[in-house]
Structures are given as C-alpha cells and as structure tokens.
Amino acid sequence: MxxxxxxxxxxxxxxxxxxxxxxxxxxxxxxxxxxxxxxxxxxxxxxxxxxxxxxxxxxxxxxxxxxxxxxxxxxxxxxxxxxxxxxxxxxxxxxxxxxxxxxxxxxxxxxxxxxxxxxxxxxxxxxxxxxxxxxxxxxxxxxxxxxxxxxxxxxxxxxxxxxxxxNKGALARISLVKRGAIAGTVDILVSFPNGETRRMKPGPSSEITKAVIEVFANRFLAEPAVLFVSESGTKVVARDDELAKSVGLQIKADKNLPDTILADLGPEHPLLVFIEVVATDGPINTRRKEALELLVKEAGFPLKHVAFVTAYLDRSGAPFKKTVDSLAWGSYAWFMTEPDGLFSISNTTKRITNG
The missing domain is CATH 1.10.10 (Arc Repressor Mutant, subunit A)
Structure with a gap:
C-alpha cells in the first residue's frame, strides 16, 4: 500500500x-x-x-x-x-x-x-x-x-x-470462543471422571459445562467426581446421591442447587465445589453464595471444605464484564479459554507481600 x-x-x-x-x-x-x-x-x-x-x-x-x-x-x-x-x-x-x-x-x-x-x-x-x-x-x-x-x-x-x-494460545482461545458461542444442533457428549458419558443439549452453557467436567475438574481436583449436573431449566443430566451421601452431603431437589457440584475425593476430608455456569447471566453472587452455604450447613457439611466457582466462556466476553462486580467475596471465576488459571475474589485481611 x-x-x-x-x-x-x-x-x-x-x-x-x-x-x-x-x-x-x-x-x-x-x-x-x-x-x-x-x-x-x-x-x-x-x-x-x-x-x-x-x-x-x-x-x-x-x-x-x-x-x-x-x-x-x-x-x-x-x-x-x-x-x-x-x-x-x-x-x-x-x-x-x-x-x-x-x-x-x-x-x-x-x-x-x-x-x-x-x-x-x-x-x-x-x-x-x-x-x-x-x-x-x-x-x-x-x-x-x-x-x-x-x-x-x-x-x-x-x-x-x-x-x-x-500465536497458538491466541488461536486456541479464539477457536474455543467461537465453538462455545455457536449453538449447534448436535447433542454435546460429556465424559465424566468415572468413565461414563452423558449427552447435553447443544448450546454455550453445555459447552462450558463440558469444559468444567472434562478440563477444570482434572486441573484443580486431585481425585475429581461429579455429584450433580443440570441443564438450563429443570433437566438433571446426572445425579449421584450415593456418592454424595458417602461424603456427607444430602442432595435435595432445591431451587438453590447450582448447575454443577463436583467433589475432590483426594484430600482426607473431601472438598465440595459448587459451580454456576454463566453463558449470559447468573453468577455466584453474595445472595447465591449465602443460599448455597445454607444448603451445605443443613446437610451438616463443613463450610471450610466448600468452594464456589463461576464458570465463563472467556474473560473478555460480555457475560464476565456484566457480572464481575457482583461475584461474591470468597469465590472464584474460571474461564474455558484460559483453563490453567483461577480468578480469586478474595476478602482476606492479610497484607500483600513479595513472597
């Protein structure tokens, strides 16, 4: 030119x-x-x-x-x-x-x-x-x-x-966003940690849920297990009451149940991870976190062994920008396009150090 x-x-x-x-x-x-x-x-x-x-x-x-x-x-x-x-x-x-x-x-x-x-x-x-x-x-x-x-x-x-x-990272991120943003017509096959597979309806929420189960769980949990997964609306994709009872959690049909409940069976005391998938709206805000904490307390499960995560497609996307200021203190955000990191909303009183 x-x-x-x-x-x-x-x-x-x-x-x-x-x-x-x-x-x-x-x-x-x-x-x-x-x-x-x-x-x-x-x-x-x-x-x-x-x-x-x-x-x-x-x-x-x-x-x-x-x-x-x-x-x-x-x-x-x-x-x-x-x-x-x-x-x-x-x-x-x-x-x-x-x-x-x-x-x-x-x-x-x-x-x-x-x-x-x-x-x-x-x-x-x-x-x-x-x-x-x-x-x-x-x-x-x-x-x-x-x-x-x-x-x-x-x-x-x-x-x-x-x-x-x-670079390869940028291309991969673009590809993931494109895949997650397009609502296809073919059911999404999700592979669970125990080797089972389940099908979910096509759409952005299902793509993120698939990544939560197949990618997030394996990256951040030592011995991951899926206790509960639901789709948009009322459909339950997977529910493992026996496994939930084995770790001390009673899963009841409750409007406050999150999209996904994972468990890490690796530690001496299992860790529960409540995950909300946000394709458009609905993060773990303060009200949502309090409702989930109440559900855990009623089940007799110690809150110190519970984590709360909101899963998004991409950090630069509108859903995260729209909801980031409402994320609850003490919770995390995870991005399908940047699977190796966790965004921590910390309310710690500790000083920042160079260590």
Whole structure:
C-alpha cells in the first residue's frame, strides 16, 4: 500500500478490525474500538508500514481531523507526516482526540494489543523516554486494509494472516470462543471422571459445562467426581446421591442447587465445589453464595471444605464484564479459554507481600 492509494474510512477500518480480531482475541477491546481504527487510519495515512522509512506515534492519531482525513492526495499526506510533530503545525478542523489520549493509544492500543499480536512493529533503537515516532504497521496487517480487497478474497487474507501471525494460545482461545458461542444442533457428549458419558443439549452453557467436567475438574481436583449436573431449566443430566451421601452431603431437589457440584475425593476430608455456569447471566453472587452455604450447613457439611466457582466462556466476553462486580467475596471465576488459571475474589485481611 502506497501514499498514492485510497484509504478506507475509520468506520470501514473498524469493521475489518472486528473480523480480524474476533471474540476471544486477547485484549480484543483495545483492538476493535474506534481509537484502534483511528490508529490504523493514521498509520496508513502517513505510510507508516513495515519496510518503509516512515514511523508514527500517538500524536499522529490524536491531532487528526475529519477535514485532514479527507485530504488523501499524496502531497497532503506527506506534509502531514513531515510536520505533525511540530508545535506550530496547524491542522484544519476539530481534532479527533485531546492530548491526554496519547497514553491510551500508546499503552493500550499499541503496546498491549497491536504490538503483542503482531500487527505493529516498534523500533528498538528509540529510547523509551523519546517522543520520536517508533511504530509502523506490519506489511501483512496493512495489506488487510487494501480497499480493493473484498469478499471471499478478504476473508481468505484475514484467515491467512491470523494463522501466520497470532500465536497458538491466541488461536486456541479464539477457536474455543467461537465453538462455545455457536449453538449447534448436535447433542454435546460429556465424559465424566468415572468413565461414563452423558449427552447435553447443544448450546454455550453445555459447552462450558463440558469444559468444567472434562478440563477444570482434572486441573484443580486431585481425585475429581461429579455429584450433580443440570441443564438450563429443570433437566438433571446426572445425579449421584450415593456418592454424595458417602461424603456427607444430602442432595435435595432445591431451587438453590447450582448447575454443577463436583467433589475432590483426594484430600482426607473431601472438598465440595459448587459451580454456576454463566453463558449470559447468573453468577455466584453474595445472595447465591449465602443460599448455597445454607444448603451445605443443613446437610451438616463443613463450610471450610466448600468452594464456589463461576464458570465463563472467556474473560473478555460480555457475560464476565456484566457480572464481575457482583461475584461474591470468597469465590472464584474460571474461564474455558484460559483453563490453567483461577480468578480469586478474595476478602482476606492479610497484607500483600513479595513472597
């Protein structure tokens, strides 16, 4: 792409960014918002693309105006690139952003998102404290914004870029989100720790439940067992009353039962794990946790041997963002796309240490 070529509008660039970085992409919010589209536009406008001698910085973005953006002839673009950093350079029209947007452009859109994901390169020989332009779009990423690239050819180019550029972890996370977000038509087969298999109705909640039983249980429990699993509504997929009684828990038909109850039979005293699956709503909030604690107390099971977990598809997804502020203290959140970690909502009074 050269300065002689036309440029997509910010709105068109943002539409492509939402396809290039689908749900599940790390820091997706930084990659697909308007500020990200403005950043890509400014880079394309001045020709700051890998292989050229031109680089850009946050100021190239936040001083841009609609009037300047419409001046897409080569002379205007070269003039903007050469003079934008000068204090007395006047850009006609109302600026896109204020000066204090520079940190969001530099730290979030560029350093935490585009650079990490391989969409932008950064000059290594420019000191961190320098205000000199240091960023450029990678050539493969810039090519995705060619106005002549459309339809099936664009889709193929985006897929090829994703495959070649995004790391395995990012690709796996995108794939899991895509699988979990699509409600299929085929029942989901779930493999239980004891070797049994059960079928659940297709849908996002069932995909997360499957991951809870097959992945979460094996990662975080020494000797996992499933005591209870239900689907949306009232259908019980699995219920093991005998096993529940063996660990001291009476499972009663109760509206407060969680989606899944796991047990870790490995410790000297078994651990119960109450899990709510959130595809849209319904986390373990304070009221829910208190209701589950009451159920445990009535069964005579010690609360110190109980854990509460809310399971989500992805940390960047709307369900987690919508409910995170209501998660109960003393509970955990687990994400299907990041299976090795637990998000702890701790109400400890201990000091934070470097140990």
């Amino acid at each position: 050269t300065l002689n070529q036309t440029i997509l509008s910010r709105a068109q660039i943002q539409q492509r960014l939402q396809v290039i970085f689908p749900e599940g992409t790390p820091h997706r919010g930084y990659c697909v918002r308007e500020l990200a589209a403005s950043t890509v536009f400014a880079a394309l406008y001045v020709g700051a693309i890998e292989g050229s001698s031109i680089f850009f910085g946050p100021k190239f973005v936040y001083v841009m105006t609609e009037e300047q953006a419409k001046r897409t002839d080569k002379t205007s673009r070269l003039e903007y690139a050469a003079n934008v950093r000068k204090a007395n350079f006047q850009v006609a029209g109302k600026r896109w952003y204020r000066d204090n947007t520079r940190e969001s452009i530099r730290d979030e859109t560029l350093r935490e998102a585009f650079v990490v994901l391989g969409a932008v390169i950064e000059k290594a020989d420019v000191p961190t404290t320098s205000s000199l332009p240091r960023y450029a779009l990678t050539k493969g990423f810039a090519d995705l914004f060619d106005p002549t690239l459309t339809g099936a050819a664009l889709d193929a180019a985006i897929t090829d870029w994703q495959t070649k550029t995004l």
